[in-house]
Each structure stands twice: as C-alpha cells, then as structure tokens.
Amino acid sequence: MTNQNLYIDLHVLQTVPSSNINRDDTGAPKTALYGGVNRARVSSQSWKRAIRSEFKQDNVSIGTRTKEAAKLLTDKLLSESVDEKTAMEKVAEIFKDAGIKLNKENETGALLLVSPGQVEKLARYAINNEELDKKEIKKILKSDNSIDLALFGRMVADNPELNVEGSAQVAHAISTHEVVPEFDYFTALDDLRPKDVTGAAMLGAVEFTSSTLYRYADLNVRELMHNLGEADAIQGTAAFIKASYFQCLQESKIRLQTKHYQIMSWLQFERIRQ
Template sequence: MTNKNLYIDIHVLQTVPSANINRDDTGAPKKALYGGVTRARVSSQSWKRAMRLRFNQEDHDDAGLRTKEVPQLLRQALKAAAPALTDEEIAAKVDAVFSTAKIKITKDGQTGALMLISTGQLKKLAQYALDNEALDKKELTKLFKGEQSLDLALFGRMVADNPELNVEGSAQVAHAISTHEIVPEFDYFTALDDFKPEDNAGAAMLGTVEYNSSTLYRYANLNFQEFEANIGGRAAVSGALSYIKEFLLSMPNGKQNTFANKTLPNYVMVTLRPDTPVNLVSAFEDPVKSNHGYVEASVKRLEQEYQDALQFVDAPLFTAVVGKTNGEVGEQQANVNGLLDAVGAVLKKAVSDENDLDQAN
C-alpha cells in the first residue's frame, strides 16, 4: 500500500443537447446559481448511481447491492452455503447476526435504511454464522467492513444504527454544472387516442416538459491511498482505472427515452497530484459567453485555470488529456484507452516504488 498521498483528479467537458437527465421535486431539470447566473446542474448522487449501474454491467462479482433487503440476501447466502438448514434455523442465524451487529430489522424483515453491501461480505457473514454458535460483535464488524466491492470502497457506506460499520468513501464526485448560463425551455406535447380517433380533436392528453441544453463541467477525484486501504490492496490500480472509465462514460438516464441525449465527453483531463485534489470549477465562475458553441472557450478556460492553480499547489506528478487542447497541458492521448494506459502506468510505478521502499525499511 502506498504511504504517500496520491490524488486522482478527473475533469470532463461534455455537451448535452435538449435534456432533463436529473429532475427536481417539480419535474424540472436541476439548476444551480453560480457566478450570478442560472446553470444547468446534475447532482453527484445521480451520476454515482449511473456509475454503479455500469459497475454491475461490467463486473457482477465486484459490484455491491444497495438495498433494505440485506437480511433476505443473508438468508439466501446461508441457504446456498447450507441447503440442509430449515427456514427457522436460517431465520435464527440472520436474527443473531443483525442483533449482535446492532443493526435493527423492521417488522417487514428489512433494514431501516438502504445499506450497501458486497457479495463477498454476505458470503463471509454466512460462513461465520454457520461456524459459530456464539457471535462476536468485533468479528462481525470486521466482516461487514472487509471484502469491499468496488463501489463500496469508492463511495462508502453510512449505517445509522451502528456507526462502527460505516465506510469512509475514497472518491468524491461534484455536482456537474454548465460552464455558461442556461435558459429553461418547455416542450408542449399532446397524445392521441388510437382507438377513438374521434376524440383526438382536443387530444387525449397534453402537457409540458421542461428541459435545457448545456456544456457541462464535470469533476471527480479519488484518494488512491484510502482506496487501497478500503479495497484491501487487491487490484487497486485496476479499480482506480475502472472508476475513471465509468465516470467518463456513464450518464444518468432521466427522460432518456424522450430526449435520447446520451453523449460522450468532448474533453478529458486526468491529473495525479501529491498534495491535494483541485476542483477547477472557478474557471467558469464568470460564465462563458458565445454564439457559436461553448466547448472551445470552455477548454481554454479550464486549461488556464489548471495553470493558474500552480500558484497555490504543487505541480502534478502527471497529467493526461483527451480531446482538442488549446494549450500545453499534460500528455495528449489519442483516446480514452490510451489515457487509461498512461495513468495506469504511473499508478503501478507509484505502488511499486512504495513497495520497494517498504521492503528496504
């Protein structure tokens, strides 16, 4: 495990056409007031959810489940490990695990709140309950915090009933905001009744949907040292690269069928820093103004902010860029795979150097 701090910053500029990918309580696209003007906003929670769904699609064994049905999942794990057990015996063991771990189960047999848990944790908990008549709270705590899935190691977990089971997330995802001011627009729609065409003079249904278009600045970071500790040192580099890839390629799917607005990043910058993560959103505190697109001007602002930040923080260990660049920032990569390979090589070297140092000491 690396002893030195190492932070991975991910900066993305991405255009999104007419869309409503993340709604507020009124059904309107979420917004933010920044720099004195209204911006499009996509919450970090919705983007993390989109990333977790991609983790599940890419690797079922390394993705957790966030659910209230953890007792039911443990019952299934116990049944798989010991098919001869009766339902009553399984229920007694599940009750023993959760009561000893100080996690309340409702009358419906659920946890009181959503709980993120990995498949590995469920298997270990089931085996421990089978092997031990008397359960130990400290051992259960270790099992609830060990064998962390990729998403659990990244995003953490809060257990209100027993804070000892909390997992501090190693990743941070910012709310995405537009680099420019947006003006909300409205789509007026009507729906016709195919079975009763005579009723269509006034339309069978009508309404409006609010939407906007934007060029988003998206930012996320990863504390690689914390991530290594959470994941247990296993495949930390590949896990970090998966995090970068899924952040780049995921997108919340609100109103996706209506707008088909799945786009890809226009520009990506990934930076490895030894001192502190740096969100460069201040590049857009003064909103970009343009009548012929926002991407080029936004890239110029972002790269200038990257240079300006060097007045306050150490020079990055490494920076890689994909997309049309306006300055001399980092190593230009032809595509995302090239970027991941370059970042992975630096991470592997950092881990190897630290391991060599540990062995020498």
C-alpha cells in the first residue's frame, strides 16, 4: 500500500418527499440559509446516527456510546465469574488509570464510545493481572476499534490521549432549492367515545418539507486503515458506502408519512491522491 493518502469523495442527490426527518428544538424541520435562500437541511450528526443504526441492521459490529461504560465493563467482569466487589474495584482503578473521571453514579461526564473488543480486552486484562499498568490500559483503549469508532472518531475531554481521529467526514445535507415549510393539520378520534359525542379527542399540526438533498461525504481510506487495520478497512469502506448512501435514512417523524421513497438520482465517486 502506498504511503499516499487515498480519499474517496461521495456526492449524492437524493429526493425526499414530504417528511420531517431532522427536527430542531421547536420540532420544525432543520433549515439553512445558503445562496440567499432558505433550504432544507439534515445535520451530519443525524446522518451518522442513521449510519450507525444501519450497521446494526446489517449485523456489523459497532461500539457502544454511553455514559455507563463503567457498568458495561463491570457486567463483563461479572459474567466472567468475578465477584461484584472485586469487579467494581477493578473497574474504578481502570478508569482512574485511563484518566477518565466517574461521578457518584459511576458514570462518565460525557458519552464515551468503546468497542466490544476494547471492553473484552480490558476485562481480560483485569482478570489476568493483579497490578494494573496505566500504559497497557491506554494501549487497549487505543486499539481494536469498531467500525463506527474508526470512521467517526472519539473525543475524550478528560484525557485527549484516548482521542481517535475519525477517517470519515459527513457534511450537512442541504436542498438544491429553496424550501417553504408546510403544516399538516391533523385530528384524532377516541374509539371509546360515545357516538353522540362529537369532536376530536386530539388535534395538532406537524411541520414538514419536501426536497432534493445534496449529500457529501469524504473518506480517508489510509486513516481508516490506521484506525481499523488494512484487512478490515477494505470491508469497512464498502460497509460505509453501502450503509450511508444506499440504505440509511434518518427516521425522525418519517413514519408519519412513509420511508419507502428513497430516490437516488445521482451518485458520484471521486478518488483523489495527495
């Protein structure tokens, strides 16, 4: 493999009829002002979440992003017949040595993404060693990355040594045209209400848009190899392209309309060597 970086750029036009697949804090579809007009927008975080969910559907092993990583490791030790007191002491020591703070509820201050392999290796290391070594713990947490960790990276504010540089960049998707949000006014009837009682039991309005989205993502294949290993990087590249552009669609409020309408009108790959 050459030492040069290999980038794969993906450009997609995707038609999404009436829906609200990515909401803001008011429940309205997200938008962006671009080119002097208001356009539909789907955030990069939303797409990445959908990609991770699609990996699960395809039985691709992914990490766990949680504040309860300590409980995850404790449960693993308990499943290996380690007594509860010893397991909790070992886990507390591991997190202390890793430089990751735990609060009174034994949770991390922020979500921590750990791979199944990292949890397995930490548990095995704790079982096989009375004295724990900080360097070895950090080494374990920097190896055996899951595909989502290798693609999207990890930031650990408590200890930047454990940060993982993501190999993929996903842009916010924006519509190719101006959008004007519309409102779907709805009512609902109570099935048990007497026939002589009229009126709706519930009413409301759901905001939605329809658009053709331009989507863009960039994958540094060499960085993925660094994070995942050469053999797994090949499969990881294929899985990323398949999950992110041929299958996944964020599902927030999409079931109010339908999700069987993905129309891919254009997909372009660009390979750039630097």
